[in-house]
Amino acid sequence: MRPIRVLATLLLLTPFIAHAQYSIASVTFKHPGPYTTPELLAVSGLEAGQLLNANSLGNAAQHLLDTGLFSDATIDYTGTGMRRGIVVDLKPIPLDKLLPASFENFVWFTPDELTAGIHAHVPLYRGVASDAGTLPDDIQSALQQMLVAKGINATLSHSILEPTNEHPIRVISFRIDEPSVRILTAHVSMVAPQGAAAALTPGLQQALNLAPRHPFNEGLSGLTLEDILLDPFRRAGYIQSSLDNLQRTVAPSPTDPKIFLVTYTARIVTGDPWKISTLTWNPTPLYSAADFARDTKLHPGDLANDTALLNLEGLISAAYLSHGYLDVYLLPHPVPDTTANTVAYTLEPIPGDIYHLHTATPTGLSPKALQEFNSAWQMKPGDVYNPDYVASFIKANKTLPQLSKYQGSFQASADPQTRLVDLTMTFAPNNGH
Numbered sequence: 047m048r049p050i051r052v053l054a055t056l057l058l059l060t061p062f063i064a065h066a067q068y069s070i071a072s073v074t075f076k077h078p079g080p081y082t083t084p085e086l087l088a089v090s091g092l093e094a095g096q097l098l099n100a101n102s103l104g105n106a107a108q109h110l111l112d113t114g115l116f117s118d119a120t121i122d123y124t125g126t127g128m129r130r131g132i133v134v135d136l137k138p139i140p141l142d143k144l145l146p147a148s149f150e151n152f153v154w155f156t157p158d159e160l161t162a163g164i165h166a167h168v169p170l171y172r173g174v175a176s177d178a179g180t181l182p183d184d185i186q187s188a189l190q191q192m193l194v195a196k197g198i199n200a201t202l203s204h205s206i207l208e209p210t211n212e213h214p215i216r217v218i219s220f221r222i223d224e225p226s227v228r229i230l231t232a233h234v235s236m237v238a239p240q241g242a243a244a245a246l247t248p249g250l251q252q253a254l255n256l257a258p259r260h261p262f263n264e265g266l267s268g269l270t271l272e273d274i275l276l277d278p279f280r281r282a283g284y285i286q287s288s289l290d291n292l293q294r295t296v297a298p299s300p301t302d303p304k305i306f307l308v309t310y311t312a313r314i315v316t317g318d319p320w321k322i323s324t325l326t327w328n329p330t331p332l333y334s335a336a337d338f339a340r341d342t343k344l345h346p347g348d349l350a351n352d353t354a355l356l357n358l359e360g361l362i363s364a365a366y367l368s369h370g371y372l373d374v375y376l377l378p379h380p381v382p383d384t385t386a387n388t389v390a391y392t393l394e395p396i397p398g399d400i401y402h403l404h405t406a407t408p409t410g411l412s413p414k415a416l417q418e419f420n421s422a423w424q425m426k427p428g429d430v431y432n433p434d435y436v437a438s439f440i441k442a443n444k445t446l447p448q449l450s451k452y453q454g455s456f457q458a459s460a461d462p463q464t465r466l467v468d469l470t471m472t473f474a475p476n477n478g479h
Contacts, residue, residue, distance in 0.1 A: 068098040071129035079138030081115075085169035089113065090134065098123075098130055106134070114179015115139055115170055144174035145206065147185065148266035150221035153296045153308050154196050163192045175218050177206050182218055189220060200225060207267045208462065209375045209396070211359040217266045227262040227296070230307035234275060238284075238316040246316070249278025262308050275314065283319035283349030285389065290315060320350040323388040330395065333365045350389050359393065366397050370430035372460050372467070373398030401431045404466035410473040415448040422446060431467040433458065440471065451476055 073092045075083055087093060090106040107119040118137040123130040149160055165171045167188035168181065175181040182204050193200050201224040207217050232254050236243055253275050263270045272289055279287040291313040299305035324346055327338040341361045344354050359376040366374040374397045381390040404427060408419050425435055436456050443449035452473040459468045 067128070069129050070094055070096045070098050071125065071131050073132045073134065076133060076135040077138070078136055080141065080172055081138070081170055086110070086134070086136075088169045092132060092134075098132075103132070110134075110136065112180045113170055113184075114176025114181050115144070139176065141172055141174050144176050145216055145218040146266055147173055147175055148207070148217040148219040149189075150219060150265035150268070151227040151262045152189065152193075152220070152222065153227055153262060153264070153294050153306070154198065155192065164188045167191060177218065186220060193222075198225075206462075208373050208398075210267070211356055211363060211375050212269075212273070213267045214375050214377055214396075215266065219265055219267055221265070225298075225304045225306050227306050227308060229258045229260070229262055229271070230309050232257045232271075232275070232310040232312075234311070235313045236316065237313060239318055242316065242319075246279060246282060246284075249282070250275075250314070253278055257310075271310065275312070277353065279314065279316050280352035281354075283321065283351065284316040285320050285350045285352060286317040288315055288317075289313070318387050320382070320387045320389050322346055322348050322350050322391065323383065323386070324390040324392075326390075326392040327362075328392075328394075332369055333362050333395070337365065338362075355391065362393065362395060364434075366395060368432050368434040370400040370402065370432065371397040372401045372431065372433075373462070399465050401460055401465045401467050403427050403429050403431045404461075404464075404468050406469045406471070408471045408473060411452065412448070415452065415473070418446055418448040422449070431458075431460075431469075436469065436471070449473075 070092065072094055073083075073087060073090075075081075075086050078086060090109050092102070092106045096102065103121045103123075107121050110116050110119045116136050116138055120135040122133050122135070124133060125131045152160060155163065161171075161173065164185055168184045170181070171185065171188075175185060186202050186204050190200070190202055193202075200222045202220065203223050204218060204220045207213075207219050209216050234250060234254060236246065236250060238246055257271060257274050260269060260271075260274065264272070275289065276287050289312045291311070293311040295309045296306050297309075299307050322344055325342065325344055327333075327335070327342075329335045329338070342358050344351065344358065355378060359378070362376060363374050374395060377394045377396060379392045379394060381392075383389070403425055406423065406425065406427070408416065408423075411419060423439065425432065436458070440454040440456060443452065443454060453476055454471055454473045456469060456471045459470075460466070461468075
């Protein structure tokens with residue numbers, strides 16, 4: 047979801063309350079959604095017995111709205127006399143419209159401990175956050191305090207990660223930037239159908255060898271440890287394979303205080319292999335039926351190979367990327383048949399919005415080479431951004447007299463709010479010149 051604009055509606059008390067010492071007799075929350083009265087009181091700052099004034103009510107409404115969990119908060123009062131009842135009418139944003147919180151490398155805590163620890167500091171935490179509000183900062187602050195209690199001095203960050211083919215959900219990801227958390231070793235056993243273990247063991251061993259080369263990641267996005275360990279099984283048709291009996295121990299590296307090393311133990315339960323019953327693509331102007339027939343290597347009756355499916359999704363995504371759809375991802379919409387152990391896929395592109403070029407900056411060129419670049423370069427600010435054109439231009443510079451003396455690379459920075467791309471192309475002289 048995109049940032050949500052929230053508005054507070056506050057029915058202010060009549061002016062005489064600002065001068066009289068009225069107090070709060072009770073606080074009632076209407077339409078609280080999944081949140082309890084004590085949690086809402088803790089965030090709002092309201093409490094029975096508190097002196098009543100217009101500022102306290104305005105601040106209470108703002109505190110609730112600042113979380114990003116409510117689209118509106120209306121406050122009114124009831125009763126007569128010196129003690130008034132306060133009624134807060136809320137419009138909570140449905141939890142499924144908020145962003146799931148992802149925790150990449152907080153290995154000192156189990157998922158249940160993370161949830162309980164954050165909730166102790168952030169009363170309204172329900173495993174999600176808005177990208178328009180203070181809740182992400184509050185969650186990060188809670189995580190910082192939880193780590194300090196463990197004796198861990200860490201630098202944390204959080205960011206919104208857009209959906210990808212591998213992880214097609216938008217999440218808000220929290221991670222420890224420093225110290226680095228890495229796998230020391232992984233010990234994994236396997237529960238597989240009779241006769242299958244021998245064929246699957248080499249792939250598992252390759253995954254175990256690969257895991258220590260990557261940062262520890264148990265989050266909802268990026269290359270996770272689960273992805274690495276289950277990849278050989280999902281490539282072999284065991285698409286329902288899963289990890290259980292997880293155990294993790296962590297200790298500082300004996301050689302580098304900025305690194306913590308994890309010993310990871312788990313069991314893989316493979317289930318039975320599955321096959322594809324149907325694989326459907328509804329043609330679009332950017333990717334035709336002929337394109338699909340050319341690119342797909344999967345057919346009905348084949349093993350349900352997750353890696354092959356992701357490769358196909360990548361080829362389809364490339365057609366959209368070349369037309370500026372930088373946020374494109376595909377949903378496979380699997381429909382399993384548990385009786386036949388088959389799965390039907392219908393691929394649906396979620397293109398997002400079109401991105402345009404904002405700036406294109408070449409660096410490292412001589413004046414003559416820069417003049418040649420400016421003459422040959424065709425993608426101008428405001429044009430639809432096409433990463434294929436950039437790559438092909440750099441590859442084709444070998445045919446241009448001045449640019450052929452250079453080798454190039456490029457880096458694109460895309461702003462998801464403005465849908466603009468700033469492109470930097472770095473050129474370095476070839477060794478032979």
